Amino acid sequence: MVFKALVVDIDGTITNHDRTLDLRVAKKFRELRVPVILSTGNPLCYVHAVARLIGISGMVIAENGGVVSTGFDSPSIIADGMEECEEAYELLSRYFDLEKLDAAYRKTEVVLRRGMDVTQLRRIVEDNGMDVEVIDTGYAVHIKDGKINKGTGLHTVAGLMGIQASDFLAIGDSCNDAQMMREAGLGIAVGNADDEARQAASMITEASFGEGALEAIEYALSNDLLE
Numbered sequence: 001m002v003f004k005a006l007v008v009d010i011d012g013t014i015t016n017h018d019r020t021l022d023l024r025v026a027k028k029f030r031e032l033r034v035p036v037i038l039s040t041g042n043p044l045c046y047v048h049a050v051a052r053l054i055g056i057s058g059m060v061i062a063e064n065g066g067v068v069s070t071g072f073d074s075p076s077i078i079a080d081g082m083e084e085c086e087e088a089y090e091l092l093s094r095y096f097d098l099e100k101l102d103a104a105y106r107k108t109e110v111v112l113r114r115g116m117d118v119t120q121l122r123r124i125v126e127d128n129g130m131d132v133e134v135i136d137t138g139y140a141v142h143i144k145d146g147k148i149n150k151g152t153g154l155h156t157v158a159g160l161m162g163i164q165a166s167d168f169l170a171i172g173d174s175c176n177d178a179q180m181m182r183e184a185g186l187g188i189a190v191g192n193a194d195d196e197a198r199q200a201a202s203m204i205t206e207a208s209f210g211e212g213a214l215e216a217i218e219y220a221l222s223n224d225l226l227e
């Protein structure tokens with residue numbers, strides 16, 4: 001099997017521990033012959049800037065699949081569900097001192113600074129029958145629509161490209177990458193990945209962060225899985 005494209009997470013996968021971009025990965029992306037699609041929990045403007053500066057496709061997955069961009073200067077596909085996320089945020093704010101992140105840029109999720117006990121947040125939204133999911137990526141806490149994730153985003157992107165989700169090699173590090181790694185033809189987790197990402201992946205690199213992403217790409221190239 002030769003994969004037709006690569007879908008890669010940003011934070012913790014192509015960055016160093018402090019969220020700075022690993023420049024060796026950026027260089028490697030430019031050398032690959034297949035398209036590289038970024039897939040992230042960050043808002044669209046953030047991932048578009050990253051993609052532009054690396055020099056790869058403007059077709060990206062943002063907000064954990066809530067926003068799929070068809071290109072730098074073309075429309076985005078934006079999921080519903082923000083209202084429910086805001087309602088959950090209002091409810092949770094009665095119990096916790098919460099700080100929203102990137103609120104001005106977000107279209108489908110409410111994102112919070114980490115530091116609280118996420119299991120308590122989950123229990124409260126569950127007890128109130130709210131149709132939202134609360135996840136902690138290790139970088140931020142996301143209140144999101146449970147039906148949307150990077151896996152559904154990958155299917156949308158694959159459709160736009162005229163290929164299948166299984167034509168992708170996926171690389172990630174966190175729980176928000178799990179569905180994407182399962183839907184892809186092969187999911188590789190970097191060495192620093194959390195338990196959920198490790199379980200979803202078919203392979204885990206020895207190296208962590210950007211070094212791990214490089215190891216995954218080198219593995220694919222040397223086994224004729226990628227061109």
Ligand SMILES: O=C(O)COP(=O)(O)O
Nearest residue numbers: 010011040041042137140
């Ligand atoms: O937005 C987050 O919490 C993490 O971002 P990522 O999906 O690029 O790792």
Ligand SMILES: [Mg+2]
Nearest residue numbers: 009011012174
């Ligand atoms: Mg990540």
